[in-house]
Amino acid sequence: MTNAPDIGNKIKKIYHCPICKKTHEIFFQSDFANNRSKYPFSYVFLHKYENSENIEDKDKEILTTIYVDAQLNIRGVEALLNEDDTNILSKDISKEIIGKLTRFILELQDEHEILIKKFNDLEKKCEELSKP
Numbered sequence: 001m002t003n004a005p006d007i008g009n010k011i012k013k014i015y016h017c018p019i020c021k022k023t024h025e026i027f028f029q030s031d032f033a034n035n036r037s038k039y040p041f042s043y044v045f046l047h048k049y050e051n052s053e054n055i056e057d058k059d060k061e062i063l064t065t066i067y068v069d070a071q072l073n074i075r076g077v078e079a080l081l082n083e084d085d086t087n088i089l090s091k092d093i094s095k096e097i098i099g100k101l102t103r104f105i106l107e108l109q110d111e112h113e114i115l116i117k118k119f120n121d122l123e124k125k126c127e128e129l130s131k132p
């Protein structure tokens with residue numbers, strides 16, 4: 001691992017957001033797609049609603065799921081906005097968010113296991129190498 005600044009390693013990608021009806025930019029580390037349990041893998045995050053015509057919507061956040069392949073290309077985009085005026089999420093939206101996050105967590109668990117296995121293999125190799 002190096003201490004080089006991250007900026008040089010970041011890869012810019014764009015995706016079209018079905019809710020803002022705009023193209024957004026996203027930056028990935030060059031190794032972002034490494035060691036995933038499957039491809040395309042999903043990446044879940046929130047972004048602010050970018051729709052300048054509607055001031056009421058400016059604080060709303062959009063739950064975004066993007067599907068990224070091994071070459072860091074964005075293969076799919078899903079976006080969810082809570083349309084309700086209240087801060088309480090509607091039942092359907094909540095269910096969908098929970099479903100997406102659950103899938104995301106399961107993928108992260110798989111990836112974690114892959115990394116642990118690699119780490120253990122490396123540790124074993126190190127031990128063998130350090131034997132007299």
Ligand SMILES: [Zn+2]
Pocket residue numbers: 017018019020021022024047048049050062
């Ligand atoms: Zn958007």
